[in-house]
Amino acid sequence: MNCPKCGMARAIDDRVCRRCRYFFEEDRFVDVVPPRSGGPALPREPRPLSPRARTWLVYAAALVPGLGHFLSGNRRRGLFFFGLVAVLATLSVLLFTQLVGRICFGLAVSAHAFSIFDLTPWGRSPELHHRVLAMGAILCGLLVLYQPVLSWLANRFVRPEAVAAGRTFGGVSTPGLGQFAFLAILFIVSVGVSLWLSRRLRSRRDA
Numbered sequence: 367m368n369c370p371k372c373g374m375a376r377a378i379d380d381r382v383c384r385r386c387r388y389f390f391e392e393d394r395f396v397d398v399v400p401p402r403s404g405g406p407a408l409p410r411e412p413r414p415l416s417p418r419a420r421t422w423l424v425y426a427a428a429l430v431p432g433l434g435h436f437l438s439g440n441r442r443r444g445l446f447f448f449g450l451v452a453v454l455a456t457l458s459v460l461l462f463t464q465l466v467g468r469i470c471f472g473l474a475v476s477a478h479a480f481s482i483f484d485l486t487p488w489g490r491s492p493e494l495h496h497r498v499l500a501m502g503a504i505l506c507g508l509l510v511l512y513q514p515v516l517s518w519l520a521n522r523f524v525r526p527e528a529v530a531a532g533r534t535f536g537g538v539s540t541p542g543l544g545q546f547a548f549l550a551i552l553f554i555v556s557v558g559v560s561l562w563l564s565r566r567l568r569s570r571r572d573a
Contacts, residue, residue, distance in 0.1 A: 428482045429511075438485065447481035462519050471519070475512055479504045 368375050371388040382389055428434030432448030435441070454474035461467030479501065483489045488500035 424485060425482075428485055431478045431481050434485045435481065443484075447477065450477050451481070459519065462522075471516065475508050476505070479508050482508075 369383040369386065369388050372383060372386040374383060374385045376383060424434045424438050427437050430448075431451035432444035432446070435444030435447060451474050454470045454477060458467050458471035458474055461470065482504050483497075483501050486500060486504075488496050491497055491500075
């Protein structure tokens with residue numbers, strides 16, 4: 367221990383400093399706790415999410431195309447899916463009065479569904495029926511989610527033209543079996559293309 371006044375080293379049995387004659391008080395209380403700061407408390411580290419909560423956060427973020435991949439660390443694929451869905455959705459809005467616009471709408475929904483499917487464990491499953499059921503369920507869920515958007519587009523673009531055609535030719539055509547057959551074919555094609563892409567991506571991961 368050193369002298370608190372001059373800093374000279376002291377012996378254990380010394381009661382007085384040999385240099386400055388400082389008297390060591392053995393009974394003096396020593397405050398070993400530094401005074402508390404009067405400023406604001408430091409922010410605490412945020413508690414990390416559990417793996418299950420992180421997984422569900424990625425799935426919830428996947429409702430925005432590409433955001434789930436971005437949060438999971440695959441930014442290139444996330445930007446690809448976001449750009450693909452954005453381009454197809456823009457073409458769908460611009461060309462919705464034509465058949466190609468409605469096809470672009472279906473392709474946008476399919477691309478969004480595949481972006482969610484690619485994040486799930488079923489997208490890497492070796493069983494075909496697992497992938498078919500998962501992709502079909504995701505597509506059905508997104509079709510329900512996009513139904514208000516589809517209704518708005520139909521009322522905004524298709525219905526005025528149908529009314530004008532009805533006034534000219536004496537009748538407004540209603541949705542028939544052909545449109546439902548077209549949706550069914552598009553659904554099957556989307557599932558098939560998604561399964562083919564998932565198989566190719568899985569083979570690249572395994573290679």
